Amino acid sequence: MAEPSLARLSALFFGFLLLLATYSWIVDKGMVPIPKAAGTEYRYNVQNKPIHMDRINPISIEQPEGPSFLVEDGHLVKWANWVFHVKADHRAGMIISQATVRDSETEKPNSRILIFTNVERAGEPRSVMYKGFPSELFVPYMDPGELWYYKSYLDAGEIGLGPAAMPLVLLNDCPRNAYYIDGVFASPDGKAIVQPNMICLFERYAGDVSWRHSEILIPSADIRESRPKVTLVARMATSVGNYDYTFDWEFQTDGLIRVTVAASGMLMVKGTPYENVDDLGDKQDESGPLISENVTGVVHDHLITFHLDMDIDGPMNNSFDKVHPEKQRVPTGKSPRKSYLKVKKYVAKTEKDAQSRLGNPAGYRIIPGGNAVSLLDHDDPPQIRGAFSNNQIWVTRYNRSEQFAGGVLVYQSHGDDTLQVWSDRDRSIENNDIVLWYTLGFHHIPCQEDYPVMPTVAASFELKPANFFESNPVIGVAPIFEKDLPVCRPFASS
Numbered sequence: 004m005a006e007p008s009l010a011r012l013s014a015l016f017f018g019f020l021l022l023l024a025t026y027s028w029i030v031d032k033g034m035v036p037i038p039k040a041a042g043t044e045y046r047y048n049v050q051n052k053p054i055h056m057d058r059i060n061p062i063s064i065e066q067p068e069g070p071s072f073l074v075e076d077g078h079l080v081k082w083a084n085w086v087f088h089v090k091a092d093h094r095a096g097m098i099i100s101q102a103t104v105r106d107s108e109t110e111k112p113n114s115r116i117l118i119f120t121n122v123e124r125a126g127e128p129r130s131v132m133y134k135g136f137p138s139e140l141f142v143p144y145m146d147p148g149e150l151w152y153y154k155s156y157l158d159a160g161e162i163g164l165g166p167a168a169m170p171l172v173l174l175n176d177c178p179r180n181a182y183y184i185d186g187v188f189a190s191p192d193g194k195a196i197v198q199p200n201m202i203c204l205f206e207r208y209a210g211d212v213s214w215r216h217s218e219i220l221i222p223s224a225d226i227r228e229s230r231p232k233v234t235l236v237a238r239m240a241t242s243v244g245n246y247d248y249t250f251d252w253e254f255q256t257d258g259l260i261r262v263t264v265a266a267s268g269m270l271m272v273k274g275t276p277y278e279n280v281d282d283l284g285d286k287q288d289e290s291g292p293l294i295s296e297n298v299t300g301v302v303h304d305h306l307i308t309f310h311l312d313m314d315i316d317g318p319m320n321n322s323f324d325k326v327h328p329e330k331q332r333v334p335t336g337k338s339p340r341k342s343y344l345k346v347k348k349y350v351a352k353t354e355k356d357a358q359s360r361l362g363n364p365a366g367y368r369i370i371p372g373g374n375a376v377s378l379l380d381h382d383d384p385p386q387i388r389g390a391f392s393n394n395q396i397w398v399t400r401y402n403r404s405e406q407f408a409g410g411v412l413v414y415q416s417h418g419d420d421t422l423q424v425w426s427d428r429d430r431s432i433e434n435n436d437i438v439l440w441y442t443l444g445f446h447h448i449p450c451q452e453d454y455p456v457m458p459t460v461a462a463s464f465e466l467k468p469a470n471f472f473e474s475n476p477v478i479g480v481a482p483i484f485e486k487d488l489p490v491c492r493p494f495a496s497s
């Protein structure tokens with residue numbers, strides 16, 4: 004077995020060398036001053052710049068009775084009412100598959116399943132998602148100049164999110180109560196590559212509330228009910244060149260799945276002869292703002308398309324419902340009200356019907372977060388390869404060969420094997436085995452705070468049950484009392 008460090012170099016830099024070989028020539032555009040290095044060191048052990056803030060005391064998540072989840076055979080995760088499979092993947096980085104949630108109100112004979120050795124859980128496991136993963140990561144830079152026009156990357160297909168994943172930093176990338184899983188890949192010479200601590204699993208409690216209610220209208224009764232929100236997170240981080248991306252799959256006991264992508268790392272910058280915006284005059288650099296002396300931060304996009312094979316209660320007979328809230332007028336004299344909201348619903352019958360930039364409800368509802376879509380022309384060479392970012396939502400009929408939105412082979416692609424092409428076939432998707440594709444991302448306009456290493460910026464979306472359960476599935480969850488936490492005591496308050 005290869006040494007992890009050597010194996011990682013052989014796999015990771017193979018893609019970079021291929022890129023350099025494709026785009027290598029010499030152009031002399033004159034001299035540009037080398038940017039100043041002062042204050043750009045990000046490694047803590049060699050920094051000499053004092054931090055002007057009060058120290059934050061360490062925070063640790065303690066579980067006196069141990070974790071609530073179990074990992075079997077290295078990849079099968081069982082937690083609360085969820086069971087799913089997690090694994091490392093060369094191209095996608097991390098894949099979540101065969102996700103089922105137990106519905107306590109659908110108990111059938113012989114449906115009681117054993118989660119831990121001494122704890123039974125009632126209810127029938129119901130299929131939610133067959134497979135989910137980041138299918139492609141599109142990063143086009145917005146400089147049409149001779150030295151930059153070709154800088155647009157499909158990171159998953161060109162490099163691979165798996166080999167670019169570094170071991171997670173204990174206590175910093177993941178909390179103290181995390182469980183770690185190694186990633187195993189094949190190197191270009193066929194040898195095994197082991198990426199230690201590539202994926203972490205941990206239970207998260209951030210002081211949020213799962214649900215609550217107090218009876219304020221009954222003064223004689225002191226009825227106050229609240230439940231803490233504890234979730235399970237599966238996380239990986241990948242360093243694709245200058246950027247670092249953290250991928251979270253967060254599972255809630257109410258059946259919701261939240262997917263988050265967080266970007267950090269170093270900007271791809273270019274040199275400039277200017278040290279101050281006053282020196283620019285009318286010569287504003289169209290590719291981006293001045294973020295430090297002699298440094299321009301080039302504007303770019305981060306667009307990540309997820310493959311979500313949602314098998315709600317099984318692979319077949321799934322459909323994509325589109326719901327449109329519309330304002331309705333009340334006829335004069337019928338009511339003191341003048342208007343109201345009415346919801347109109349219809350089922351998308353073909354793939355083109357299901358193309359949308361907005362989230363729409365189904366058996367599971369997709370809830371978009373803050374987002375962005377590509378603004379490039381559809382016939383622009385980078386956008387032809389990244390045509391999957393033309394829409395925020397796509398739905399296609401399942402095809403085993405259609406997993407990666409940029410196509411199987413993305414190097415020098417002409418866009419003839421992308422999600423856009425598959426969707427244009429306009430196949431029937433009503434009552435079929437269908438795949439949901441969702442693109443999240445953001446337009447990145449650099450600023451001074453992004454240099455030399457940018458603070459983390461995140462985007463997310465949610466997969467939320469909609470009429471999946473008969474009622475609130477966590478209404479019967481027990482509250483937590485102080486006696487349940489013998490290690491910790493509430494901090495004294497005034």
